[in-house]
Amino acid sequence: xxxxxxxxxxxxxxxxxxxxxxxxxxxxxxxxxxxxxxxxxxxxxxxxxxxxxxxxxxxxxxxxxxxxxxxxxxxxxxxxxxxxxxxxxxxxxxxxxxxxxxxxxxxxxxxxxxxxxxxxxxxxxxxxxxxxxxxxxxxxxxxxxxxxxxxxxxxxxxxxxxxxxxxxx
Numbered sequence: 777x778x779x780x781x782x783x784x785x786x787x788x789x790x791x792x793x794x795x796x797x798x799x800x801x802x803x804x805x806x807x808x809x810x811x812x813x814x815x816x817x818x819x820x821x822x823x824x825x826x827x828x829x830x831x832x833x834x835x836x837x838x839x840x841x842x843x844x845x846x847x848x849x850x851x852x853x854x855x856x857x858x859x860x861x862x863x864x865x866x867x868x869x870x871x872x873x874x875x876x877x878x879x880x881x882x883x884x885x886x887x888x889x890x891x892x893x894x895x896x897x898x899x900x901x902x903x904x905x906x907x908x909x910x911x912x913x914x915x916x917x918x919x920x921x922x923x924x925x926x927x928x929x930x931x932x933x934x935x936x937x938x939x940x941x942x943x944x945x
Contacts, residue, residue, distance in 0.1 A: 777829055779827065783823065812941045824836070852888055853889040869899075888920065896921055906922070907924060
């Protein structure tokens, strides 16, 4: 079966929610995506879906704006979801790579993620502290990660401040 990625369309929102509801044990991630859609941090061109050959949404990766340091800007990669029947088939990697490529094409400099270092390391993420970037989460250093994109010039640096939607959900 062929899988392609594309920018999410407004009409995809219900299907994207279904993917998140199926991929996670509760509604938190689906609710987060819905809340982010209403937040100023929402960047519609950086919400990417994976679709099967019938056009069914089977995966989603979202990048939203966050503040870094005093006046810097970066992106948060979260959440990422793949429909259970499509997991472990490369769909997650495909949609994450598409989102990161879209961020690079948009001239973004830095992406952060809270997640498994082994999984996200395949995309080039490493401990955020190596880039003088920190997160608001109390987790082992290896789990809060950063990926400098080609336009990164050593800035932004500092504490990441996530959109309110991350706190509210």
